[in-house]
Amino acid sequence: MCKNKIKAAVVGGGFIGKQHIEAIRRIPNAEVVAIVETTIERAKTIAEQYHIPNYYDNEDELFALEGIDVIHVCTPNFLHYEMAKKALEHDMNVFCEKPLSLSAEQSQALVDIASMSTGLHAVNLNYRSNVMVREMREQVINKKIGNLLLVQASYIQDWLMYDTDYDWHFVPDMVGASRAVADIGSHAFDLIQFISGQKITDVFADLIKVYPKRKESKEERETFSEVVSDNYEEVAVQNEDAAFIIAKLEDGTKVSITISQVTGGHKNDIEVCMSGSKQSITWKQEHADRLYIGKRNRGNELLYADAKYVSDKAKRFIALPNGHAVGWADAFKNSIQEFYLAIEDKDNKELDYVDFYKGHYLMKLIEACIESNKTQTWIHVK
Known part of the structure; x- marks a missing residue:
């Protein structure tokens, strides 16, 4: 049982990324500690708006940030595969927006990687x-x-x-x-x-x-x-x-x-x-x-x-x-x-x-x- 606060990083700060941020903040024992956007200026703007302590323009920097428990992939569809893949390869828990990938070939590859990773994985089918x-x-x-x-x-x-x-x-x-x-x-x-x-x-x-x-x-x-x-x-x-x-x-x-x-x-x-x-x-x-x-x-x-x-x-x-x-x-x-x-x-x-x-x-x-x-x-x- 995890006794510490769950620390989340959100990749993508558009419409759906903001919904993730606001939803996480409603969950007891959870907080958003990092945001990643396409430019450092956009990332900083969102970080200041939501009082998020860390902001980046490259998701690779998240893996060097100590204490991240889960990465939320909230980008356009074509980035889902690569970002979910990186998270699983780092044995990170990953919560990905749908659809999981651009093709069944890509999603099969993610399934194969997931079977070897210690990270948990989920796709957001919220209804x-x-x-x-x-x-x-x-x-x-x-x-x-x-x-x-x-x-x-x-x-x-x-x-x-x-x-x-x-x-x-x-x-x-x-x-x-x-x-x-x-x-x-x-x-x-x-x-x-x-x-x-x-x-x-x-x-x-x-x-x-x-x-x-x-x-x-x-x-x-x-x-x-x-x-x-x-x-x-x-x-x-x-x-x-x-x-x-x-x-x-x-x-x-x-x-x-x-x-x-x-x-x-x-x-x-x-x-x-x-x-x-x-x-x-x-x-x-x-x-x-x-x-x-x-x-x-x-x-x-x-x-x-x-x-x-x-x-x-x-x-x-x-x-x-x-x-x-x-x-x-x-x-x-x-x-x-x-x-x-x-x-x-x-x-x-x-x-x-x-x-x-x-x-x-x-x-x-x-x-x-x-x-x-x-x-x-x-x-x-x-």
Whole structure:
């Protein structure tokens, strides 16, 4: 059991890096002691803003800093592999943003390195750390909804709806061959597998590009920021804006998944519905503190996040009483804290986070969708 404060270093100080910093600061017995950015000036600005004592423009300097317990990789996708690799080779614990890498070949290499490293490893699939997702899993696994009949899921956004929406997510060298499926489809895959307790084994995917070309602004922008400029150039779009995916679980249960980053009015709209032979159960991320339980011959139920209402395994994810809404930031903190609990006690078998082995399987699902779209056939994933 670790008795000392967990000291974290964050590599990348953009939108998601700042969320990591703020989440870590909400965790008891944890602190951010170092930040790495592309320039020393950017690193210093973030360090001063968050009162972080050490700042660098090179992640290699972290390995000379005494006392670091965990490295958070919060960079654009193309840097995930190399930084996670370095951390594992130094036997460091590493918490990496998703997707784990640009390809299944890279993620396989990380799995191989992880098998020889003493460092723990995790990929941030934070939605599974919502208390009501945990409750949903318990109800499905314990057949409270009966036998699983169907699974329906969607992840719909609008932040890339206009042809002027363009940033590094459109550059294959920075994100890999997939955008929407890798970026948000990976969350849908993880939720389905986690809640059902089964792997997705087969996929049939139709990947959709709504604009052949987009307008790249010459002004720098951060993810989800609004930049309106007449100074742009048209760039050919190489990755998908949306996807329609059908899939199968290990027991043959059929799954449908809708992915979109171009649907107006949907900001971060995730929905998962498990249809059972007794009742259905639905979770919606934009109403994260409740479950919708659908009945056939009596009134439907609305189950709120409160320790009185949920199973014992879900209770530890609750920090607030009923009526105090929980949401995205709470699940994000829970995701990191689950990994930190493993760092403190490696023998704790109750913990359930996405390690690099699970992250590698998600990469195989993403590539299977790409292959299915090309061949218009079902692709089996092993």
